[in-house]
Amino acid sequence: MTAIEILDLEKSYLVGFWRKRPKLALRPLRLTIEQGEVFGFLGPNGAGKTTTLKLLMGLVFPTAGSARILGMDMDDPRVKSQIGFLPEQPYFYDHLTARELLNYYGQLSGVAAKGRSARVEQMLGRVGLSDSAGVQLRKFSKGMLQRVGLAQAILHDPKLVFLDEPMSGLDPMGRREVRDLIQQLRNEGKTVFFSTHILSDAEALCDRVGIIHQGELRGVGAVADLTSATQGKIEIIFYAKRVPASLTSLGAEAKISGDMVNAVLPEEYQDSALEVLRREHLKLISLTPVRSSLEQYYVQKVRSTEGQQVESRKEENRRGVGV
Amino acid sequence: MNSRVGYIAFNTFREAVRDRVLYNLIAFALLLSGAAILVGEISIDIERLVVVNLGLTAVSLFGVVIAIFIGIGLVSKEIDKRTLYTVLSRPVRRWEFVVGKFFGLTGTLVVNTFFMALGVFLALLYVAHKFEKMDAWVLVALYFIVLQFFIVCALALFFSSFSTPLMAAVFTFALFVIGNLSEDLRGFARVTTGLGGWLATAVAYLVPNFSALNVITQVAHGDAIPGRLILYNTVYAMLYSAMAISGAVLIFQRRNLK
Numbered sequence: 001m002t003a004i005e006i007l008d009l010e011k012s013y014l015v016g017f018w019r020k021r022p023k024l025a026l027r028p029l030r031l032t033i034e035q036g037e038v039f040g041f042l043g044p045n046g047a048g049k050t051t052t053l054k055l056l057m058g059l060v061f062p063t064a065g066s067a068r069i070l071g072m073d074m075d076d077p078r079v080k081s082q083i084g085f086l087p088e089q090p091y092f093y094d095h096l097t098a099r100e101l102l103n104y105y106g107q108l109s110g111v112a113a114k115g116r117s118a119r120v121e122q123m124l125g126r127v128g129l130s131d132s133a134g135v136q137l138r139k140f141s142k143g144m145l146q147r148v149g150l151a152q153a154i155l156h157d158p159k160l161v162f163l164d165e166p167m168s169g170l171d172p173m174g175r176r177e178v179r180d181l182i183q184q185l186r187n188e189g190k191t192v193f194f195s196t197h198i199l200s201d202a203e204a205l206c207d208r209v210g211i212i213h214q215g216e217l218r219g220v221g222a223v224a225d226l227t228s229a230t231q232g233k234i235e236i237i238f239y240a241k242r243v244p245a246s247l248t249s250l251g252a253e254a255k256i257s258g259d260m261v262n263a264v265l266p267e268e269y270q271d272s273a274l275e276v277l278r279r280e281h282l283k284l285i286s287l288t289p290v291r292s293s294l295e296q297y298y299v300q301k302v303r304s305t306e307g308q309q310v311e312s313r314k315e316e317n318r319r320g321v322g323v
Numbered sequence: 324m325n326s327r328v329g330y331i332a333f334n335t336f337r338e339a340v341r342d343r344v345l346y347n348l349i350a351f352a353l354l355l356s357g358a359a360i361l362v363g364e365i366s367i368d369i370e371r372l373v374v375v376n377l378g379l380t381a382v383s384l385f386g387v388v389i390a391i392f393i394g395i396g397l398v399s400k401e402i403d404k405r406t407l408y409t410v411l412s413r414p415v416r417r418w419e420f421v422v423g424k425f426f427g428l429t430g431t432l433v434v435n436t437f438f439m440a441l442g443v444f445l446a447l448l449y450v451a452h453k454f455e456k457m458d459a460w461v462l463v464a465l466y467f468i469v470l471q472f473f474i475v476c477a478l479a480l481f482f483s484s485f486s487t488p489l490m491a492a493v494f495t496f497a498l499f500v501i502g503n504l505s506e507d508l509r510g511f512a513r514v515t516t517g518l519g520g521w522l523a524t525a526v527a528y529l530v531p532n533f534s535a536l537n538v539i540t541q542v543a544h545g546d547a548i549p550g551r552l553i554l555y556n557t558v559y560a561m562l563y564s565a566m567a568i569s570g571a572v573l574i575f576q577r578r579n580l581k
Binding site: 013054057058059060061077078080081083084085086087089090091092093094095096100104105107108109110149152156162 | 326327330331334337338341342404405406407408409410411412413414415416577579580581
């Protein structure tokens, strides 16, 4: 079943002194996310990730297009009780304690009074904040606030969770914890839609990713497909102080670091390369096919269209000069 | 009341009560009531008049300052700090948020007024050594002050739904001042003819009539307040507040939360 169906959702703001000049924040976006999927929405800062999330949350209104969430129109009030949302760099009511805040959000989400306190304590425990539950939020660190944010997003047991840059500003341990939590949500069968510009997080967590840049969706693909494609090259790492000349003659691009050599060469020379190592009595450490990375896909998607835009701008300029 | 409106109102009340600035203002108002005792002691035979006048004016002014100070920040602070995002991504409608904020703030002001009024009555008891029958009218004056707070809160919410906090504060305070002169404005409208008269009448009836809600001088002199005025003022304040809140809701419903 489809969890999110975005149908040509578009957003532009009116800017300038008289607010007459439209500025496109999101070009018509068409995207479908299945239930149980962990979807990463990738893009540089200002690409349109947060605008998309705000549109889906009903915080800003679309200029055109619509979306269906869990089979309902995104404006349907029933949607809100089945989704959770963590905004980017969340900030909460300073004077409340973590427990009071979660209790308040539980009330607003319609969590039944009977089991609410137990649910709040359970969530505090899940994000590792049981010991700080009675502390006012103004005394919380950024990482602790992020954890409170995650707790409030999943407090009412939503089917679909939207996370805007959930790892932003966290230390390595904090990032690890958030990754574990997303993994747990996946195991529970929840759909997770999260935006990030940290590719390693997306690669580790997502089933599929979408690349957005300058308000335009540049590509969507399954992470497994994107990273499994080999590039027709192999990487050989072995102990040596120098690169054997016979290996270089096979077309290897080699780097020496300490007493190790890292060489990349065409796949068809794999047997010949191993033969060189045997002949030279060099100890092999590893031999792996060179695979595409998400980073390469990302850079390719962002750059390719940038290149096209530069070309089209040049073309427009040429036409302009001609006229 | 809708339960979500109630939850938002209670949270607003709780946050306002925990705000230390609020205590400074209340302490200052109580100090002023104390000062009224001092001034009352050196005002031979008119101690009661001075205490009631100064005390109620302090309650009114500080209440208005609190209403504007907290009222304008209620919505804009939530947008700036993005706390609103986690509220509106729940099954909360925008009108419920605005109305909840309004009730939370007016609730805070009612409680504050209660404590400040306590200060005024203690000062009265100190200078007069006993309560008199006419002191009951002070309660009516306090009720009218609370009605003023309702209107000021609604206006603060209305202006903050589309302008910056600073401009919202300026607009609300300006309307409070003009509203206190509304009787003069109506008098002016009566004697002016033509387009000027028409405009003056429109403005006079558009601005909140705070003059009618200010009976401090009458109760200080021990004059009775007619029951009809109490009824009219109650209906007027409720209608005016409802209109301002409706305006705030209409604007906020369409606002993009950037």
